[in-house]
Amino acid sequence: MDATVTAPNPPLRVQRQREVVAALQRVLPTRSVLWHDESVAPYECDGLSAYRQRPLAVALPETHEEVGAVLKACHALNVPVVARGAGTGLSGGALPDNLGVTLSLARLNRIVHLDPLARTAIVQCGVRNLAISEAAAAHGLYYAPDPSSQIACTIGGNVAENAGGVHCLKYGLTVHNVLRVRGFTVEGESLTLGSEALDAAGLDLLAAFIGSEGLLGVATEVTVRLLPRPQVARCMLASFDDIGKAGDAVAAIIGAGLIPAGLEMMDRPMTAAVEDFVHAGYDLEAAAILLVESDGTPEEVDEEIARLTDVLQAAGATRLDISADEAQRLRFWSGRKNAFPATGRISPDYLCMDASIPRKRLAEMLHAINAMQTTYALRCVNVFHAGDGNLHPLILFDANNPQQLHQAEAFGNDILRTAVRLGGSITGEHGVGVEKLDAMCVQFSDAERGQMLAFKAAFDPQGLLNPGKAVPLLARCGELRGVVKSSALNEALNSLPRL
Numbered sequence: 455m456d457a458t459v460t461a462p463n464p465p466l467r468v469q470r471q472r473e474v475v476a477a478l479q480r481v482l483p484t485r486s487v488l489w490h491d492e493s494v495a496p497y498e499c500d501g502l503s504a505y506r507q508r509p510l511a512v513a514l515p516e517t518h519e520e521v522g523a524v525l526k527a528c529h530a531l532n533v534p535v536v537a538r539g540a541g542t543g544l545s546g547g548a549l550p551d552n553l554g555v556t557l558s559l560a561r562l563n564r565i566v567h568l569d570p571l572a573r574t575a576i577v578q579c580g581v582r583n584l585a586i587s588e589a590a591a592a593h594g595l596y597y598a599p600d601p602s603s604q605i606a607c608t609i610g611g612n613v614a615e616n617a618g619g620v621h622c623l624k625y626g627l628t629v630h631n632v633l634r635v636r637g638f639t640v641e642g643e644s645l646t647l648g649s650e651a652l653d654a655a656g657l658d659l660l661a662a663f664i665g666s667e668g669l670l671g672v673a674t675e676v677t678v679r680l681l682p683r684p685q686v687a688r689c690m691l692a693s694f695d696d697i698g699k700a701g702d703a704v705a706a707i708i709g710a711g712l713i714p715a716g717l718e719m720m721d722r723p724m725t726a727a728v729e730d731f732v733h734a735g736y737d738l739e740a741a742a743i744l745l746v747e748s749d750g751t752p753e754e755v756d757e758e759i760a761r762l763t764d765v766l767q768a769a770g771a772t773r774l775d776i777s778a779d780e781a782q783r784l785r786f787w788s789g790r791k792n793a794f795p796a797t798g799r800i801s802p803d804y805l806c807m808d809a810s811i812p813r814k815r816l817a818e819m820l821h822a823i824n825a826m827q828t829t830y831a832l833r834c835v836n837v838f839h840a841g842d843g844n845l846h847p848l849i850l851f852d853a854n855n856p857q858q859l860h861q862a863e864a865f866g867n868d869i870l871r872t873a874v875r876l877g878g879s880i881t882g883e884h885g886v887g888v889e890k891l892d893a894m895c896v897q898f899s900d901a902e903r904g905q906m907l908a909f910k911a912a913f914d915p916q917g918l919l920n921p922g923k924a925v926p927l928l929a930r931c932g933e934l935r936g937v938v939k940s941s942a943l944n945e946a947l948n949s950l951p952r953l
C-alpha cells in the first residue's frame with residue numbers, strides 16, 4: 455500500500471521557516487545560516503540521490519559552542535535536526551527533514567591536537583578521514599579505518615555510520631579506533647562518551663553512539679587512535695575460474711589463521727568494467743579475482759605471502775600476481791578503489807547494496823545473486839570486502855524506465871532477505887538511513903525494534919534528531935516499501951509522525 459502524501463501547507467512552511475531562520479540568526483553569524491532555495495539545494499540529498507528533500511534551513515556553525523547553541527535554539531522551537539558531514543553516506547542518513555534544520559558540521563575541520571607519543575589525535579568532527587592520516591604521516595603514523603570515500607567523508611560521519619574500509623579486516627572498524635567523542639545532546643547539553651584511557655566507567659555508551667546514524671546526539675570532536683605505518687605492504691591478485699572457489703578461498707585464508715591487511719573480491723563483470731577504466735592489470739579471463747594485502751616488516755610480509763600463496767593455490771587459484779613495488783601495489787588497488795565510478799560508466803544508474811554474511815556462506819550468496827539476475831532481468835556486478843563478509847552488489851538499471859526501477863528495488867530486497875536467511879545482516883557499513891527501513895522489519899522483530907526505539911527515546915524523547923531514519927516506527931513496517939522509493943513516498947516519509 456502506498457503511503458498517502460500530505461505535503462506541508464506552503465504558507466505554514468514559510469511561516470515556520472521565518473521563525474527558525476530568525477532563531478538561528480540569533481545564535482550564528484548571518485553567513486552561517488542558509489535558507490534560500492538555491493543555497494540549500496546542495497544539501498538536498500546525500501550519496502543516495504534517489505531521495506531528495508530541502509530543509510527549512512542549513513546551519514553552518516564554526517565552533518563547538520555554536521553547535522550547542524544551534525541545538526538549543528532548535529529544541530526550543532521543537533524543530534527536527536539532521537546532522538551532516540560531507541554527505542557521502544549511501545543510505546540517505548543525511549537526507550534533510552522538510553520541516554527541519556540541516557546541521558552541517560563541515561566547518562568544524564581543525565585537527566585540535568596530535569600526540570605522537572600517545573598515538574592519538576583529537577580532531578573536530580568535520581575533519582576528512584584522509585586528512586587525519588595526512589597529518590599523522592609526519593610522525594610515521596596513520597588512522598586505520600579507510601572507507602573508499604576517505605578523501606571526502608568526515609570523521610563525524612564515520613562515527614555515525616561506524617564506517618569500515620579495506621583495512622578494517624585487520625585493523626577494525628571505526629568503533630575499534632575511536633577512544634572518545636565529545637558533542638551535544640538534542641537539548642544542546644554537553645556530552646562526553648568514552649575516555650582517552652583504554653576503558654571508561656559505566657555503560658559503554660560510546661560503542662552505542664558509534665553507528666547510531668545521528669539519532670542519539672551530535673558529535674563535535676573525536677579522539678582517534680593512530681597506528682604506526684607498516685614498513686612494507688604488498689598486494690596479491692589471485693584469479694579463479696569459478697566464483698564459488700573464490701568465495702571458498704576467502705574462508706580458507708581466515709581458517710588458516712591468516713588475517714591479511716585487506717581481502718577483497720570482484721567478479722568478472724566488475725573486473726571488466728574497472729579494467730576498461732583504470733587498466734589495473736586484472737585478469738579478464740577470471741570468473742572472480744581476490745585482492746589480498748599483506749603488511750608489516752619485510753620478514754613478516756615475506757612469510758605471510760608464502761603462506762597465502764599456499765592457501766590460494768590449494769583453493770584452486772589459476773593465476774597469482776604479487777606486486778613487485780609500491781607503484782604496482784597502488785595500480786592493483788586503483789581498480790578496486792574505482793569500482794563505483796567504473797560502474798557509472800557502464801550503466802545509467804546503479805543501486806549499491808550493502809549487506810554482510812558469514813564468510814563461509816560467500817559462495818552460496820554469490821550463486822544466489824547470479825540466479826537473481828535472471829529472475830529480475832537485470833545485471834549485477836559484485837565487489838566485496840570479502841574478508842569481512844561485507845557485500846556490495848551493484849544492480850544496474852535505467853531510472854528512466856519505471857519498470858526497471860521496481861525490478862532493481864525487488865532485486866535489492868531479495869539480496870537483503872537472502873543475507874538475513876544466511877545468518878547475515880542487512881547492513882555492512884553503509885547504515886540503514888531511509889534506504890533500508892523495510893529491511894529492518896525483515897531482520898528485527900517488533901520487540902527488538904521496540905527496544906531500539908526506547909533506547910533512542912532515552913536520548914531524544916521527542917524524536918527530533920534525524921527523525922524517520924534507521925529504525926522504523928513499529929506501526930510502519932510493511933507500509934514503507936523497497937530499497938529505492940519514489941519521490942512521493944519519499945515525501946510521505948517526512949510526513950510521518952515524530953516519535
Ligand SMILES: Cc1cc2nc3c(=O)[nH]c(=O)nc-3n(C[C@H](O)[C@H](O)[C@H](O)COP(=O)(O)OP(=O)(O)OC[C@H]3O[C@@H](n4cnc5c(N)ncnc54)[C@H](O)[C@@H]3O)c2cc1C
Nearest residue numbers: 539540541542543547601602608610611614617618668673
Ligand atoms: C564512493 C563511495 C565509497 C564509499 N565507501 C565506503 C566504505 O568503503 N566504507 C564505508 O563504511 N562507507 C563508505 N561509503 C559511505 C560513506 O562515505 C560513509 O558512510 C561515511 O562515513 C559518511 O561520512 P559523511 O561525512 O559523508 O557523513 P554524511 O553522509 O554527511 O552523514 C552520514 C550520517 O551521519 C550522521 N552524521 C554526520 N555527521 C555527524 C555528527 N558530527 N554527529 C552525529 N551524526 C552525524 C548524519 O546525520 C547521517 O545520518 C562510501 C560512499 C561513497 C560515495
